Amino acid sequence: MFTQRQDKGLRQERDLVVVVPGILGSVLRRTDGRYAWDASLAMGAQFLRDFCGTLEALALPPGLGDGPPPARYALEPEGLMPGWQVWPGFWSGAGYPALVRSLGTCLKDPERQLRLFPYDWRLSNRYNALRLLNWAKRRLPEWRRERGDPDARLQLVCHSMGGLIGRYFLHVLGGADMTRRAYTIGTPYRGSVKAVRVLTGHLLPWPIRTSQFNERLRAVAETFPSVAELLPTYACVTETGYGAGDVRGGDTLPLRDCHIPGLSRQAVEHSTEFHTAIREKEDETSDRMVHVFAGGRQPTEQTVAVDPSELRFVRRQRGFDYGGDGTVPRFSSVPPHWEDDAPATFYPASHVGLTRHEDLLSNLNEKIAPVSSGAVLTPARPLSLHLPPVAPAGRTVPLQVHADSPHLTLDAHLRNADGTGYGRPLPLRPDGAGNYTADLTLPPGMWHITVETAKESPASRVEDLIVVTLP
Structure with missing residues (x-):
């Protein structure tokens, strides 16, 4: 299909297309030139030997909030991950080569039109959205002058957590004025229960040697403002349901109204403030520019059940299994103000495979370079x-x-x-x-x-x- 589009000349030539990756999706380099996070063989070997040690080297000072890190913690984003990125039990992805190659087939001049926006994914999405705004304010006027087209705009392709950066950029920082369309792929609009897992030290359920492993990962994750912003904003907590994998009715409550053992109140408040700022600005007028692609039909945790002696993570919400992509529940993968998810396009795919799903990439290209009925x-x-x-x-x-x-x-x-x-x-x-x-x-x-x-x-x-x- 990509070849047919290229042969017919149906390629978009007006706008800049900007790829905003998800958490873990940007290569990070230290100031001394060494890589702190990449997909090289050397990093992979180090990762397998001591995954906790790899992440601990990325830890930020506690209580950083929405600002940049102190100089000793600063890392330089350098391109998108060319291969697999994974935080076992929490977040994973297949890298971005397939997505970037696919986008290149629907652009007239991909070397100049296709722009990548790597960022330090440890930091607050507010901070990275502001970086995106400052980049766009420089680059879009340059592109308009190069093209001789004052009406050229941005088209954002946002994967996973990158969609939260895109939402804040569009609705809070005014980026909608310079954007024609935005596409989100597997974005946790209402968060993911897996963020509760990692921030409470319940990431991996394996019975052998996991207690210390989970605690080390929790200690690192607590320093990343971005992980807090992935906490569920929907009512996800219940104290009912004592059957394995079952939650039988009963009221569910949002995190902010509950005490979850081990979960920092500061993290919950940070997440609430971030998402509230977006919801106060987001409205139905934005629906014309936002296109949602998501995964479905995969077993996905949707509720946190607080039992007297433990936390359980359940694949149901108020008694029904809505599924999702294995990381993001279906109802969390669309904007919160949507009446239903009919405008979204779902694929039977897991979160890890969305950026290389052929049907998704084909449909994304059709939207970025649509056929003008008037032209035909x-x-x-x-x-x-x-x-x-x-x-x-x-x-x-x-x-x-x-x-x-x-x-x-x-x-x-x-x-x-x-x-x-x-x-x-x-x-x-x-x-x-x-x-x-x-x-x-x-x-x-x-x-x-x-x-x-x-x-x-x-x-x-x-x-x-x-x-x-x-x-």
């Missing part, structure tokens, strides 16, 4: 532009366009050599016989002139260059 049913009109190649400064230059229709509205857009716009669009005067004219008076320099229809979809356009010399 009403092809662009041919325009003929006459413009002298050279003209002296200060002298009026006639700009003439001929079309097969006498009823068009045509505007001329002027930009200098570096792509900066010059003045307002200049309307062309029709003569009623398919001829349109305008008078140009330009300062010295090289000028790019684009004439396009203003009230038709798809727009018809024609362009040329003129050199204006000193008189």
Whole structure:
């Protein structure tokens, strides 16, 4: 399918496509040049020998909150993980090569259009959303100048926790104004019970030698603000249900209204503040730009049952198993304000495989580079532009366009050599016989002139260059 799209030329050429990876999904490098987290063979060997030690080396100072880390804890993001990333029992992924290759097939100029946004996934999603905003404020204007298109925007492809960064960027920081569409893949909009597991020292249930292992991982995870922001925001706690794997009705409560042994109140409050800030700004108008892809039909923990002697993690919510992708419950994989999940697209896939699921990637490409019905049913009109190649400064230059229709509205857009716009669009005067004219008076320099229809979809356009010399 990707080859067919490429052969037909159905490739998006206007917008920047930005990939925002999930937790664990960015390569992290120390200031001395050594890698703290990557997918190399050396890192893999170290990982297998001492996974706890690998993570402990990434620990942050306690109580960091939403700011950057002190210099001694700082790590530099350097690209997306090219291979598997895993935190056993908590979070895992297949890396991003398949996703990046697939996106390249639906873009006109993937080397310039496709941008990756690695980030330090230990830090708060608020902080990384602000980094994304500052990056976009620099890069999008540059792209608009390069393209000569002031209406070019971003298209965000957000995987897993990256969708929380994208939501905060769009709705709280105003990034929606510069974004055409956003796509989330396996994003835990309402959190995941697995975050409760890791933050209470219940990550792995194996009976042999797990107590110390779980406690070491809990101590590290508590220093990562991002892990707290993955805590469930829905009512996920029950004190009823004493059958294995069963929760029989009864009320469920949100974490903020309960005492969960071993779970830091600071982590719960941090998560609540983060998600509340988004919900207060998010509204139905955003639904037109957000497209949700998620996994389903996998056994997924949905509830925390507080028994007198232990915590149990149950694959039911209020007596019913909704499934999910094995990490994110189905009802958590869509925006909280949605009435139901009908607008989302679900695949029978686990969280680890979403970024390489062929049907998902194919459908994602179709949305990033959609076919314009207007372009198919009403092809662009041919325009003929006459413009002298050279003209002296200060002298009026006639700009003439001929079309097969006498009823068009045509505007001329002027930009200098570096792509900066010059003045307002200049309307062309029709003569009623398919001829349109305008008078140009330009300062010295090289000028790019684009004439396009203003009230038709798809727009018809024609362009040329003129050199204006000193008189």
